[in-house]
Amino acid sequence: MAETRDAQLTRIGKYNVCEGIEYEPRLFYELFTFPVGRQITFSEDGVFKNGNEFPIRITHILAAMRPAVSTPSPAVLPNQGDERLIQRYGLRIKGHDTFYMSDLYTPLPLWHNVESGVSDSVLRGTSVWKFDKPWPLASRDSISVNVQLQNTPTANTNRRVGITFHGFGDKSKRPYQFPSYTTLSNLTVVQLPVDNLRNAGGEVVWVTEMEVFCSAENTASNPAGDIAQLLLEITHLGSGTQRPWNIGPTVVLLPRAPALLYGPSMGRAVVHRLPKNGWLWQPDEGVQPEIFSFDTTRSVEEGVWLGLLGYMIIT
Amino acid sequence: MEHTKNYCEPRVLWETFSVVPNAPGNQVDLQSNYDYGLPNGRARGVPTYWRNGQKNPIVLQGLLLSGFGYVLDEANVAASDIVTFDNCRAAALKVDLFVSAPYRQHFSWRDVPVRSWRQEPISEPSMRYASAGLGFAGIGHASGLLGLSRWDFDFGLDKSGRPNIFWLPARSGIQFELSTWTVPVAAPMNPSAASVNAAAHAVSFWETADNYSEFHVCSNRLKQRAQLLSAAAVGASVWYPSGPAPLPFDEFSAQTLAGSSAQVFPGAHMFTAAAFKAQNPNIGNTHTNVGGYAVALDQIAFDDDISADLVAAGSTGILAPFASRVITRAKVASAGTDAWWWRPGAPLSLVSPSVGCGMRHVFDEPIILAPGDSLSVEVQSPAATTLPNGSTINPTYKLGVSAYGYSQVEG
Secondary structure, three states, X not given: XXXXXXHHHXXXXXXXXXXXXXXXXXXXXXXXXXXXXXXXXXXXXXXXXXXXXXXXXXXXXXXXXXXXXXXXXXXXXXOOOOHHHHHHEEEEEEEOOEEEOOOOOEEHHHHOOOOOOOOHHHHOOXXXXXXXXXXXXXOOOEEEEEEEEOOOOOOOOOEEEEEEEEEEEOOOOOEEEEEEEEEEOOOOOEEXXXXXXXXXXXXXXXXXXXXXXXXXXXXXXXXXXXXXXXXEEEEEEOXXXXXXXXXXXXXXXXXXXXXXXXXXXXXXOEEEEOOOOOEXXXXXXXXXXXXXXXXXXXXXXXXXXXXXXXXXXXX | XXXXXXXXXXXXXEEEXXXXXXXXXXXXXXXXXXXXXXXXXXXXXXXXXXXXXXXXXXXXXXXXXXXXXXXXXXXXXXXXXXXXXXXXXXXXXXXXXXXXXXXXXXXXXXXXXXXXXXXXXXXXXXXOOXXXXXXXXXXXXXXXXXXXXXXXXXXXXXXXXXXXXXXXXXXXEEEEEEOOEOOOXXXXXXXXXXXXXXXXXXXXXXXXXXXXXXXOOOOEEEEEEXXXXXXXXXXXXXXXXXXXXXXXXXXXXXXXXXXXXXXXXXXXXXEOHHHHHHHOOOOOOOEEEEEEEEEEEEOHHHHHHXXXXXXXXXXXXXXXXXXXXXXXXXXXXXXXXXXXOEOOOEEHHHOOOOEOOOEEEEEEEEEEEOOOOEOEEEEEOOEOEEOOOOOEEOOOEEEEEEEEEEEEEEO
């Protein structure tokens, strides 16, 4: 007897269900560079791939322009790193010899299907990620956050940068906040004070959200900030896998991910929420993104950040 | 055979109002002159524009409000009074709006100011605070970050719990068209041909997630990125063969409107039904659950060009998105009702309720228009303003109003 459509959908749907005893956020990311004249850039093999022993659920795709790495020339518009230039790049993602969403390169703005904007002045320097699955910060656990600026600030200035994790107590249900911040005046990698990112209490804290900010240079007349200038590396210490959340390329080493890509819930990146449960990557499973440049007038090298966000399912 | 889902098609009822200040002797509605002898400063929408003229019910889910045809979103331009005073999209906020379903439902017995219609957040990030860091002081004048307009078809369930879905039969297609745009030529704006020609567009339709594969194979159809032609690029005076233009322009757009060509929708801007069908991502299925569409309009070069002019003129104005200046039409071909989803010519901002530059008001309960039923829409213009120097200003306020939803074709 032929299988009914309902039974078929139920059977197939089960392939995309996976529950674990614990979840940890993950961000797969890469910088796609476009020197003058190049039209297509492929991801490094193995970056967007589950190299762990546990399944990973991908829920969001994010993309944004890399800010200018050289002094822009007002004579040539738009300048290098202008964030609007994301309109001139197209993306297609290949997996299992099929394409998402199309075999054609879909301009990145057309991927944006989430309302992620807030007040102009806040949005300029802030990213927010509300986790699909809250994760447990056990007693005496802490979170290691390394920060670095993308570009050196103007001489004798600095930027205040920071991160705050929000959650609630497992027993008490009271709210918890773990804020940590510092000032950066050069490209040195700095670990944010860990004592502010530690669960010193007696109960497990379920972390639901993180907010990261990068202020303007302290002498700037406009304090709105610029989140594109901040790079992050986050690791949960104590329990869990104790591996960095961000997984990036290895040929050209980029150990810290742009804070722009940590903003699926609020931020300035293009945000694509995958349908329904998203993609479930079993170990060794993954995709190969390709980015295409529609920009025929480009006179300097540009870079496009691409990130796939989700969580690891610890079974 | 009992249906497990209902066939629906998107629908939008819309009208654009061009009204002048409430002052004796002023003709109120410049576009239709359809004021029914109403009190001074008041204009009523054309009844046929707000009537369900089809044989199926139309379910209206909300309103979209948007100033249209303006070059600037927010004005502050050092030039003559007529140009500087209320000559921007924000000026539409000064108009009051009255909407009712006659004999059944009134939102209010009084006019409601446009800015007071409770709104949902649908705008993309602005460029307002992007400035010197990118080396170009004018970048904060740019219209926006992505140039995106989007409608996610979310038609909900009927009273029996069956989903209302726009499920397109195989071997049928969708035709979607965009118009040209007019180039402002009045001082202080002086765009170059290169920046005008760099404008671009792309259109995408996608399926909903009601499919089989975890990877959602090949689930959108794309009109690939191409130039967004200006009106001048397809011949002078192309908007309308005669009579008023479908979308009147502001004082910055001095292009003549009296022409003989009617090429409002150039072929290069059409996502043809044939191209839609040819991409056929779900070749094995009998239907496609169409999830919505998105339109990307790249106006970066134009924005930068005009921004430089604004900076030189000492202005703090912000450019309006092309979505409020480009008009559209769309329909299903070879299936469905074969009717236009909206009266052809709606500004893109009035048919983009999910992401766009309009103001979206969601009805707490949808309004169902039976065949022959209609809404009543009226606008009230603000009073004339006397400037400190004693001169009275008569700007034209251009407000677009649409009610979006779907036609319940089957089920």
